Amino acid sequence: MQSISFCVFFVFVCVIFSLVSENAKIVTAAAEGPKNNGVYIVYMGSASASRTDFLRLLNSVHRRNGKAVVHTYKHGFTGFAAHLSEQEAQAMRQSPGVVSVFPDPILKLHTTHSWDFLVSQTSVKIDANPKSDSSPQPYDTIIGILDTGIWPESESFSDKGMSPIPSRWKGTCMVGDDFTSSNCNRKIIGARFYESSESDGIRFHSPRDGAGHGTHVASTAAGSAVANASYYGLAAGTAKGGSPGSRIAMYRVCVADGCHGSSIMAAFDDAIADGVDVLSLSLGAPSYFRPDLTADPIAIGAFHAVEKGITVVCSAGNDGPSSGSVVNDAPWIITVAASTIDRDFESDVVLGNKKVIKGEGINFSNLQKSPVYPLIQGKSAKKASASEDSARICSEDSMDETHVKGKIVICENSVEGGGSDWQDQAETVKNLGGVGVVLIDDNSKLVAEKFPSPMTVISKKDGAELLSYVTSSGNPVATILPTVTIINYKPAPAITYFSSRGPNPAVLNMIKPDISAPGVNILAAWLGNDSSSTPQATKSPLFNVISGTSMSCPHVSGVVAFVKSQNPTWSPSAIRSAIMTTAIQTNNLGSPMTLDTGSVATPYDYGAGEISTNGALQPGLVYETSTTDYLNYLCGRGYNRSTIKSISTTVPDEFDCPKNSTAYYISNMNYPTIAVSELKGKESKKVIRTVTNVGGDGEAVYTVSVDAPGEVDVKVIPEILKFGKNNEKQSYQVVFTSTVSTLNEVFGSITWTDGKHRVRSPFVVTSKSSES
Structure with a gap:
């Protein structure tokens, strides 16, 4: 498995191809901070900001170059994105009415059984299922999703039995490449796409999903129930979203080189005007690039959305297990960590001494079930010119073909700190004629990678036993069994290693993330034309299994939408509170939740705990x-009254930052x-x-x-x-x-x-x- 730290540095093109080919199951939330496409975002605060100042600056850009303006923002907040020189950007920073001017950042992308597992874990036993299609919900919720687009033909987006689109919906279904207005229906009620500039490289003029990520997320949050869903027979069951009665509005903000901040802000601006109830963002910046609040497109857009009564849910990031790695941590955002569920994908190793070692991962091994294949360590096959360490991790050009051919090869973790470049290791062994790979790696063992050839991952503890067998046996042999689905795996949930952790070092007076939800090995809808995602020469999978905080975020978004449907007058903060105060802190053994290492988890790992699907309906x-709480938070972060008044539409006339405003005021939010x-x-x-x-x-x-x-x-x-x-x-x-x-x-x-x-x-x- 690719290490998370390695994936962070991939450009989006690599993310797209690795996601489609399933070479990377953790879709990393990342941003290329200093890199810029020549576009700057000019943020001018609330929509009630000075219209004169806005038009003056916008006209000055138009006069210089009519094609310079990329986006304008005018519904939820005011500003624009445009091609500017640094000198022009600096001049605009001094202009009246301007809150901030910053380079357009490039952010990156950060289920059948998961919902059943959450229901089984909750301590409040009430009917958590949305009312049937024949009995409309009290409030028809609309979930807006900012992502890679949507595959509308998926059965998860069927609108069978759904009532007419709510009259309050003001959005649109944009026509684009291979996407017409007929691709929208009473489930997918809106679809927009955004392109930042002509320098984006490969351009896809459409809301259609070319990566799969947005489709997977959308179906997890609000997919209609689909019976007999599976990934080639694995994880079989009825696939459904957390709020299958909700509508979906897709905002495709990701293009070939990433998810541009200017597009994200444009999507927020449109979504506020369109009339969504919930916004779900499985993307963000990495922990090493933590922008200032007034230069963070997600924090800015989310603030104005929440002011308008829209609940915003974001992924916490995939930079765990490092402390202080959580992102999307503004207090007006619900920040979501990732946990495991009680489903496991097991691919065992059978040894010649009849011992069976439990392995993990998805493979459709065609090897004999009897242990008849010679088993060797990578280092035992090393070339004379190679080092033992390089052969031990099965590096390219480190092993001799005559020693590998026809054998199962044991490879060890190839990346310092966790994770493995298993794709390279598997390819190396295959090219040398090896029949299979056993990878020893604790972290890769936790996420079910999809292996194109017989391969499995075992823990270091089991690896020691395996290596002992190899060294003590005169003729070590083994086989790798095809994957089977294991249900009721214990203990679960556990916080997975890649999930970003608190605290934010700059704000110790607030706990983030807020909540945890399933984010490991989640089955949900996929592209209908992705032949690269199948390990067999068969048709494309209609459902796929992937992992990341990207997957945990829509679980919470689905619950938010369901709670909103039952309590339409509740504010975003009331919904967040209901979800957090009814969270679960124990696993299916009745013990305190742990990390995947076995250590007891803390609020810095999971916030208030694991989400309960129905507890939030009865929080007590x-x-x-209040908005004033958020304004005091901004005071505590060093912003003055003038800047805050420009940002918010609801600043009371008498409001002022407390004298000597400190982080202590944040504690009192x-x-x-x-x-x-x-x-x-x-x-x-x-x-x-x-x-x-x-x-x-x-x-x-x-x-x-x-x-x-x-x-x-x-x-x-x-x-x-x-x-x-x-x-x-x-x-x-x-x-x-x-x-x-x-x-x-x-x-x-x-x-x-x-x-x-x-x-x-x-x-x-x-x-x-x-x-x-």
Whole structure:
């Protein structure tokens, strides 16, 4: 398997071809920060910003070069993208009404059984299935997806039995290459595509998906139920999205060289005007390129979408397991980590001594089931001119054909820090006449790669046993069995190694990611013409299995849409709170969730926990984060009132940033989680939270319980909250007191319950300070 760190540096062309050919199952969220196509984004804040300033700057560009303007933004916010010189960009930065001018960044792309698994894990047993087509949902939700496009012929996008398109929908179905208005229906109600400039290289003038990623994501979020779906018989079952009653609006923002920030902002601008309820983005910047908020197309677009009542869900990134690697971490975004499910793809190795070693991966091995094939280590076949280390990892030109031909070769992990270039290893062995490969690699073992020839991946622990057999046997032999699907695998869920982690070093006073969801080996709809994705000489697969936080994001988007359908008046923050406070922290063994290494997971790994498909329908209490909270967050990040007033349409006249605004004000955002930094010595810090009663029963009495580590004393005031009616608000304080001189990150939780509802908020406390 390709290492995540390696994939990050691939240009998008490589991502597209590796995705289609299944050489890379983790579609990495990445960005080429400094690289620029000559396009700059001129961001001028809210849509109510000065029309005069906007037209003046836009006209100045038109006068210079009528073709210079690439996009204009005028619905959700104001600005434009245009070809500019750096000198022109610098001059515009000084112009009245301009918030920021920045180079157009290139961001990158970051299920049958997964939904059944989530339902089985939830602790709230209610009917989580959307109402039947004959009984319309209370609110017809529309999910907007920014991605690589859509394959409309997939059965997952059938509109059979769906009601007419909601009259409030204002979007369009754009016509393009191999895409007509008839490709839209009552499921796919909108389709747009964006092209940033003539320098994009290979251009595809259409909303049609040429990569598969957007189709997979869309069907995971809102695909119609499809019986007997599978990947050549594997992962068989009924494929469906999280909200199969929802509509889909596809915004194809990715072109040959990546997902341009200018296109992403144009899609946000259109989606706000079109009337979507949810926006799902399985893409973003890598952790090594973390743009300023006013130069981040996703953070900007999401802010204005949330101001208009649209919930925005984004992937956390695939740069794990490094600490501080999470992206898309603005507080107005729901940020999603990736976890495993209880389905496994097993391809075993049978040894001559009758021992069976469990392997992972997808292969359709045609080898005999009896262990009759000679088994050797790569280093045992090394050429005289090659090093033992290069042969051990089966590097090209490192092994002798006479030693490899007709044998199964054991190759070891080829990439420092995890992952393997298994494609090169498999090709090397095949070209030398080898009949199969056993790869020893803990990380690659976790994601089911699709192997074009007999190949499987085993753990280092099992690898030691395998190598012992080879060295102790006078005639070691083996075979590799074809893959079978294993259900009820334990433990699950676990946070997978590639999932990006918190904290954001610059903002220790907020926990990100927010939530985790299935993102490993997810089956969903695929292209209908992708012959490269099949390991057999058969027709293209209609469904495919891939992994990444790209796959976890639409799981949450589907739940968001379903919650919205049942609670149409809830704000984006209320929906986020309902999802977070009802999350699950245990696996199917009844034990605390872990990382895939077996270590206990923390809120920096999974946020509030694993998403519950139906718990969010009955949260009891919700934390509603106001626009003022977000404005105070911007103050805490160093922005002044003038800039903030330009960004937001809802800044109260009396609003001003607090004097000496610090990260402590971020701790006091009315967020469902709590993070406190700089708690040193034996000092105390206080945070305030406000909850709204949405239990539906009117009167309610909630009592609090605290799970705190010994290094910090936690006191909640008051310990009882009494509500007399629905939608009533009550506030409480939490006082954190350190009992030691220095705190690293320590975690705990505060839970309110009325006997029916359980409202849980995790917290983290540290002595560390946010980076400036």
